[in-house]
Amino acid sequence: IGSTILEWALVRPIGYRTNTVEDLASVAGSFPVPVWFDTTYDYKSQLPPFTGTLIGEILPTAITAATIGLLESLLTLQLIDEILNNKGSSNREAFGQGLGQFLSGMLGGMGGCTTI
Secondary structure (H helix, E strand, O other): OHHHHHHHHHHHHHOOOOOOHHHHOOOOOOOOOOOOOOOOOOHHHHOOOOOHHHHHHHHHHHHHHHHHHHHHHHHHHHHHHHHHOOOOOHHHHHHHHHHHHHHHHHOOOOOOOOOO
16 A cells, blocks of 8 residues: 555656556456346357256266365364454355355356365
8 A cells, every 4th residue: 555655646746657457458347247148148059958967967076066165165264263363154154155156157257265
């Protein structure tokens, strides 16, 4: 914060200018649209049909990835609790991560988890 204040108070008034994110890359964009409402994304031809066989193939991997992600997040929560000497809510952590994963996938993103 101090560097930003110094730049705007001292450097820019004398005519120098430092690069910003906009100078290096485009910052234009829009909010994500759920894939089934996005008219530019033909999801019906790109996704496999939703059948019991598909669920049987995906479910073991999904459960494994979700379990590993939740365990890593809960271990991180425990470590932070020990460092800060307080108690976090593991139920809120699990619910928040599940909701975040669901919304991320719904908006075309790829989920993740907290790790150290």
